[in-house]
Amino acid sequence: MSNSALVDYTKISPNKTSPRNHKIDRITIHHMAGNLSVETCGNVFAPSSRQASANYGIDSDGRVGLYVEEEDRSWCSSNKENDHRAVTIEVADNAGGPEWGCSDKAMDKLIELCVDICKRNRIAKLNYTGDTSGNLTMHKWFASTDCPGAYLESKFPWIAEQVNKKLSGEEEPEQKEEGRNAEMQCFYQIDEQGAVYWFDGQKVHTLAHSDEKNVLNDIYKANNGKDMPFFHWQSKAPWYKRLLAAIDRVVETE
Ligand SMILES: [Zn+2]
Numbered sequence: 001m002s003n004s005a006l007v008d009y010t011k012i013s014p015n016k017t018s019p020r021n022h023k024i025d026r027i028t029i030h031h032m033a034g035n036l037s038v039e040t041c042g043n044v045f046a047p048s049s050r051q052a053s054a055n056y057g058i059d060s061d062g063r064v065g066l067y068v069e070e071e072d073r074s075w076c077s078s079n080k081e082n083d084h085r086a087v088t089i090e091v092a093d094n095a096g097g098p099e100w101g102c103s104d105k106a107m108d109k110l111i112e113l114c115v116d117i118c119k120r121n122r123i124a125k126l127n128y129t130g131d132t133s134g135n136l137t138m139h140k141w142f143a144s145t146d147c148p149g150a151y152l153e154s155k156f157p158w159i160a161e162q163v164n165k166k167l168s169g170e171e172e173p174e175q176k177e178e179g180r181n182a183e184m185q186c187f188y189q190i191d192e193q194g195a196v197y198w199f200d201g202q203k204v205h206t207l208a209h210s211d212e213k214n215v216l217n218d219i220y221k222a223n224n225g226k227d228m229p230f231f232h233w234q235s236k237a238p239w240y241k242r243l244l245a246a247i248d249r250v251v252e253t254e
């Protein structure tokens with residue numbers, strides 16, 4: 001079992017059960033109820049009299065502290081069954097209660113750390129269900145506390161969504177959406193010579209000058225963020241004839 005390579009500061013707490021008795025299949029996100037640096041958080045968990053710890057902490061600068069190695073169970077969520085199977089993360093608040101709040105840097109690093117924990121521990125997906133049947137849990141489900149605080153609590157569905165996007169490699173849904181809605185336009189040329197044709201999505205036009213292609217491409221690119229597709233077809237494999245036939249057929253039926 002490994003620890004995250006995202007760690008900036010390590011101060012191992014004596015408040016832990018070593019080793020944990022369950023494989024890691026959960027993440028529990030807490031808030032510090034204060035704007036603690038990773039060093040200060042480490043000092044809080046350092047005395048054994050404190051009887052509390054977390055695997056990781058993230059401060060408002062987005063720095064990551066390691067206090068209990070992943071192979072060990074932290075004393076964090078007031079529930080030993082949860083903590084034996086969870087990696088626990090404390091996030092600093094940059095605003096006070098009862099609303100609380102976390103910096104963008106801390107939230108970005110939290111997503112990154114969750115993705116890293118899932119990948120290394122082969123957790124395919126963070127499933128936020130709003131109760132303990134899922135694998136993204138909160139402290140308040142196990143004890144009388146408002147942890148993780150109103151702000152972080154409201155972010156749990158979003159956190160799971162962001163982490164899962166990164167785990168599945170779907171990081172840029174906006175671009176995909178755009179591609180799906182893009183018009184079916186293209187340029188094509190036959191046998192790499194002669195006229196360039198422009199299919200505007202409905203009709204084919206023969207372009208008289210290369211600048212016509214350039215200006216059409218500029219407009220297309222401004223709207224779609226990429227060059228218009230340019231196909232090079234062969235007269236012996238006449239895909240352009242198939243295209244023209246399909247276009248004519250549409251016109252006939254109208
Ligand atoms: Zn907590």
